[in-house]
Amino acid sequence: MADEVKLLKTWSSLFGLRVVWALKIKGVQYESIDEDLTNKSPSLLLYNPVHKKIPVLVHDSKPVVESLIILEYIEETWKQNPLLPEHPKERAAARFWAKFGDDRVMPSIWEAFIKGREEEEHCAFAPAIENLKFLEEQLKGKQFFGGERIGLVDIALGWLANLIPVLEEIHAIKLMDRERFPLLFAWIQEFSKTPVIADCWPPHEKLVSKYRAIRESLLAAAPPHHA
Ligand SMILES: N[C@@H](CCC(=O)N[C@@H](CS)C(=O)NCC(=O)O)C(=O)O
Incomplete structure (x- = not known):
């Protein structure tokens, strides 16, 4: 079964953009959901209860938060087009x-x-x-x-x-x-x-x-x- 990948972001967030770039480089299909940070969605509050910030990557219903950690998660989960060197x-x-x-x-x-x-x-x-x-x-x-x-x-x-x-x-x-x-x-x-x-x-x-x-x-x- 194909992975279900969703990304909670905003149109302008540079943290969100990182995740978009990484998913594109890896060729991972995902659903993009733009948040209104003045009126945070129940999903955002549920998935990132600690910081209540975007970006949130939701992979098969499990959230990953903090953009640099999301990049590492993407790198470990989808091996194609590596983002990190080997050594x-x-x-x-x-x-x-x-x-x-x-x-x-x-x-x-x-x-x-x-x-x-x-x-x-x-x-x-x-x-x-x-x-x-x-x-x-x-x-x-x-x-x-x-x-x-x-x-x-x-x-x-x-x-x-x-x-x-x-x-x-x-x-x-x-x-x-x-x-x-x-x-x-x-x-x-x-x-x-x-x-x-x-x-x-x-x-x-x-x-x-x-x-x-x-x-x-x-x-x-x-x-x-x-x-
Ligand atoms: N360290 C976080 C920073 C994320 C962040 O600051 N997101 C902002 C948008 S650019 C946000 O969601 N702000 C909402 C708030 O502070 O209530 C990351 O790297 O993901």
């Missing part, structure tokens, strides 16, 4: 960089996006730039973090390719310049134009409106402090 040391390294993306890169970029006003720019951007330099190093001699093809780290960091142009447009900032990050810059281009990725990209203009509204409401609630 345990390389697998460990891939898991490290995927986690680094969520633990360090994501909050630092968000901070730069929300706070980075002209006069504070240097300070607000420093952690993001430092973190991006580590990623730049990882791309030496490689087209993708996964080598010649997209792997788990590319999928886990795919939000960067998606979001950086959106944040730069809203804020008129330049985080990812070609001179400073030539390899990451080229990776964003390559990753974004790969058909399996590009086919599921949320509309750019819709993302710009969404993130502009988020930024304005956060700034209105807590305007940046000027000494």
Whole structure:
């Protein structure tokens, strides 16, 4: 019997998008269910009672939550088109960089996006730039973090390719310049134009409106402090 696979997500969630990309790369058929996070469905509350967040992968009625864990589950369940390298040391390294993306890169970029006003720019951007330099190093001699093809780290960091142009447009900032990050810059281009990725990209203009509204409401609630 064919697997029954459902994915609870939203149109814009970059965590949800990871799971979509992994399922597409593996060629797994699934039913996509878009949640309204202002009015969470009984299924979401049932399947993810701890965090009540999307994405949730439901495989034969059993839920798996937390996007990086879902990626691992997909990799272990459907063996075709591997997302992780074979060697345990390389697998460990891939898991490290995927986690680094969520633990360090994501909050630092968000901070730069929300706070980075002209006069504070240097300070607000420093952690993001430092973190991006580590990623730049990882791309030496490689087209993708996964080598010649997209792997788990590319999928886990795919939000960067998606979001950086959106944040730069809203804020008129330049985080990812070609001179400073030539390899990451080229990776964003390559990753974004790969058909399996590009086919599921949320509309750019819709993302710009969404993130502009988020930024304005956060700034209105807590305007940046000027000494
Ligand atoms: N660490 C989680 C983060 C998921 C997450 O933050 N999901 C957001 C949407 S992008 C959500 O469902 N938010 C609903 C809420 O916080 O109530 C993962 O990797 O899956």
